[in-house]
Amino acid sequence: MCTNYEPAQADLFGAFTDFPVPNFDYPRETYKDYLAPILRMRNDERSTDPASFAMVPRKHIPPGVKLFDTMNARAETIGEKRSYSGAWKKLQLCLIPCSAFYEPNYETGKPVRWSIGMASGRPFAIAGLWREWQEAEGTALSFTMLTVNADNHPLMKRFHKPGAEKRSVVVLRPEEYDDWLGSRTVDEARSFLNLFPADDMAAVAAPKPPRDRSEKPSDGESLI
8 A cells, every 4th residue: 555655746747737736835745644736627627636645534533433544445445435435436536646656665574665656757647536524724625546456566566565465556647637537437437447567667765764763753654
């Protein structure tokens, strides 16, 4: 699962033709509950909107309920899980503009953070779902990334703990963006939930620099 990624910055938005450049600030790297841009079609118009990463933000998990993560939604069960099924059936689809995403690699025997992106070096879009929340300040958005099994993918099978199921986010090609957002049925949307060719991807070790022991990690941030 992907719990940390690098959103495409405003100067790279030329890769997302006709979508507005974000007019809000967001961090260089995104973790759970961090704000980042998502791309949507609203009333036949393209929009770039701020949304928090994780379908159910921590502040919306009821008191007494054990905290759970919703940064990723499994394609196989997306229509069944309460956190995602409503948005899926309403076809609340989005694009998540991305420069790279991060996964742990255990080939050295220890988890090492790797950066994964396109072989071309260009920004790309991950398939996502969004939903609305009513908050004191008004309507807020949240989102999740869709994932598929990657046990047999030449690149993505190299990540996550030994023995664990291998998963990959769904990377879309530019020519698929409009058709994904314009899906008219869940079956049509499901046809886009595929693995991206390994030959068109690139990955490199990208460990985080050593952290000062007196410095606490941000909420939701991994030390991998």
